[in-house]
Amino acid sequence: MRVKNLKIQRQIFVNKDKELTKAEYERLLTAAKSKGNEQLYFLMQTICATGIRVSELRYITVESLKAQKAQINLKGKMRVIIIPKELCKMLLQYSKEHKITNGSVFVSKNGKALDRSNIWKMMKALCESAGVSREKVFPHNLRHLFARTFYSLQKDIVRLADILGHSSVNTTRIYTMETGETHRRQIQKLGLLRL
16 A cells, blocks of 8 residues: 655745734834833844844944945855945944944944844843733844835845845745735735625
8 A cells, every 4th residue: 555645835824923013023122222222222123124134243334334235244155235324324323322433233242243142032021011922022033024024015026035145035935924814815805706
């Protein structure tokens, strides 16, 4: 007797319990600011406004802000991140206030670039005051929010893949997935049922 392999369709919806919404992101920013964590406030905006990876934050330097772009060299690949003008102004002002005259903007008290675990802990500390589920709050989810927002406005997955530094559009598709509820509303808008 021979058993056939079962083919499973790849996941096409994101779990809404893990998807960070724009409103939740705004609440996280408000919580960071009210707790006086200016560094985290600007760090979250940097990830969300550029789509940069947490591991690439060290390339956000005073020099890159002046050029309004960061050159990223990771995993044998080089790419350029465009930094929005308003973000550059905010981060240069932040750098000036904190006497960061060159190099990475997001550094620890001893001057080293912040690592993923420190950022993760700082973000988790905002959950309760922001009223956001802990399952939704981690740095990479800000990158996903950037991707979903970009795609909803531009509908250009190839350009988004370039911005995110993906070599395959299939990877980018994961970032643009919506919840099943969003998909249901879109299907209902088609108006193909006669009631």
